[in-house]
Amino acid sequence: MQLRCWSHHTSLLTFPFPNPRQTFQSATHKLFTVMTSSKEQSSPPPPPIRYDLYRGHPNNSLLPTLEIQSILSSCAKDKDSLTRALKYGTNEGDDALLSALRSFIEKRTVHDDGSSDTTSSGFFITSGVSHGLELLCATCTNGGEVWVERPTYFLAPKIFQSHGLVVKPLPMLSDRLDLNKSNGCGTDTEYTEWAVQPDQDIIGRIDIDKLIQMVEHNGVSPPKMMYIIPSYHNPTGRSMTVAEREKLASFAIRNGILLVADEVYHLLDWERELNVDGQDTSNQTTSRRPAGMIHFNTNAETATATLKGCCISVSSFTKIFAPGIRLGWIQAPPFIIQRLISHGYIISQGGVAPFTGRLMTNAIESGLLDSYLNKLKMEYAQRCDLVCDLLKVEPRIVVLTHNSPIKRGGGYFLWVQFPFGVDSDALLAFCMNDYGVKFMPGSRCDPFAGEDDDNGSSGALIKCCARLCFADLDRDELVDATKAFIQAFRSFVDR
Numbered sequence: 001m002q003l004r005c006w007s008h009h010t011s012l013l014t015f016p017f018p019n020p021r022q023t024f025q026s027a028t029h030k031l032f033t034v035m036t037s038s039k040e041q042s043s044p045p046p047p048p049i050r051y052d053l054y055r056g057h058p059n060n061s062l063l064p065t066l067e068i069q070s071i072l073s074s075c076a077k078d079k080d081s082l083t084r085a086l087k088y089g090t091n092e093g094d095d096a097l098l099s100a101l102r103s104f105i106e107k108r109t110v111h112d113d114g115s116s117d118t119t120s121s122g123f124f125i126t127s128g129v130s131h132g133l134e135l136l137c138a139t140c141t142n143g144g145e146v147w148v149e150r151p152t153y154f155l156a157p158k159i160f161q162s163h164g165l166v167v168k169p170l171p172m173l174s175d176r177l178d179l180n181k182s183n184g185c186g187t188d189t190e191y192t193e194w195a196v197q198p199d200q201d202i203i204g205r206i207d208i209d210k211l212i213q214m215v216e217h218n219g220v221s222p223p224k225m226m227y228i229i230p231s232y233h234n235p236t237g238r239s240m241t242v243a244e245r246e247k248l249a250s251f252a253i254r255n256g257i258l259l260v261a262d263e264v265y266h267l268l269d270w271e272r273e274l275n276v277d278g279q280d281t282s283n284q285t286t287s288r289r290p291a292g293m294i295h296f297n298t299n300a301e302t303a304t305a306t307l308k309g310c311c312i313s314v315s316s317f318t319k320i321f322a323p324g325i326r327l328g329w330i331q332a333p334p335f336i337i338q339r340l341i342s343h344g345y346i347i348s349q350g351g352v353a354p355f356t357g358r359l360m361t362n363a364i365e366s367g368l369l370d371s372y373l374n375k376l377k378m379e380y381a382q383r384c385d386l387v388c389d390l391l392k393v394e395p396r397i398v399v400l401t402h403n404s405p406i407k408r409g410g411g412y413f414l415w416v417q418f419p420f421g422v423d424s425d426a427l428l429a430f431c432m433n434d435y436g437v438k439f440m441p442g443s444r445c446d447p448f449a450g451e452d453d454d455n456g457s458s459g460a461l462i463k464c465c466a467r468l469c470f471a472d473l474d475r476d477e478l479v480d481a482t483k484a485f486i487q488a489f490r491s492f493v494d495r
Helices: 020-041 065-077 079-085 095-109 129-140 156-161 208-216 242-254 299-304 334-341 344-349 354-365 368-391 424-435 458-463 475-494
Strands: 002-005 013-016 122-126 145-148 166-169 225-228 258-262 269-271 310-316 328-332 408-410 413-417 465-469
Touching (some): 065 354, 065 368, 079 354, 095 368, 122 334, 129 156, 129 258, 129 328, 129 334, 156 166, 156 225, 208 242, 242 258, 242 310, 269 368, 334 344, 354 368, 424 465, 424 475, 458 465
Parallel strands (some): 145 166, 258 310
Antiparallel strands (some): 002 013, 122 328, 413 465
């Protein structure tokens, strides 16, 4: 086929033009060839996940559906209160919610070890812990560094980085381990010994003495912010002792550092030994829950700190009621609360979630939150013990969570250690492919995984650990998942 056209310089011009039918057939043939070739070369789809020990969600049966129905019914009867809840709110949160929240926390923490008067601190309502971290970064930082534990909550570093903060590791006690020396570690193929002995309280512990040495004696510039999870840590499950909290808080205040404590699991805890009624049976000092970090903001130090260093607590109703509530709080000294109140985004929107706040005010004042939280604590204590008992049949899987001197359990997770040389990433791939079991490998909780720097031995230790969630699956599924996990581990190391 030819296309003809006229030119004022030449006579009739002709040039080839492809036949439309031939063009379509050729293109179709090429596309079919690419598709079939790609299909032949592509790997088969991954097998389905039967047991998810990765996801940190509550089980559907543990969601407060009946409680929410009762709260909604009650709130609907109070027309004046309901009308106020449907309007714009105050910047820091509704007064009734703030008052109820303070009373609730004071009542639930009055017997905490190290508890002090916190009436000088203020509350600010948020949409949850992540929102609280976002607001603190926006109002209290302008670049700089934030130092975090290793391991840490795996999604927090992304929040800091989105605000231009450089995330760096806090010095950890596990950095002191010399894995090249004979310290009980096996070879890469023996899989018989551990990097940390089963009774060592070293995992996830900040090396506070080294931290003080670095900043106060070696001239290392302090960060703008430190982010920690002091109670029932995600992922390790460990709690800091009162002495550790006092020492770290004092360091932060002296050096003008904002010490942000993610305390979302602080109220979701239990004695490790319970009687049938779920009441405490031990009077040991170590069985008392250490107070939240806000209690270590001594008034004198905070008032005179020219650099405005302080402890700040961020928490929410996510774990103690329901994730979908999307309501939390920041508890901090007044100058931090004032920064939050004055933030343009808060001023523009008229406070955070006034309607949801009204629901939670009712939940607190009616006692529903108290009774529901008590039920959750009993349920999670039993689930935690269930998994720990099952894991006892495989002595090469060590639960490090219980090494803390604080004889309490809490949160959603167990942190387990495999023999040195077992790569939890490789184990995960094997478990998912051959057994349909998913868990969180240690490296996922390490923002610095794979970095070739002088971070000591923490990275190697974390790599042979894993996080298991006991909150999400049904009880029967949790048993089957743990057994499958053990079987997969044995197949992996004994092959």
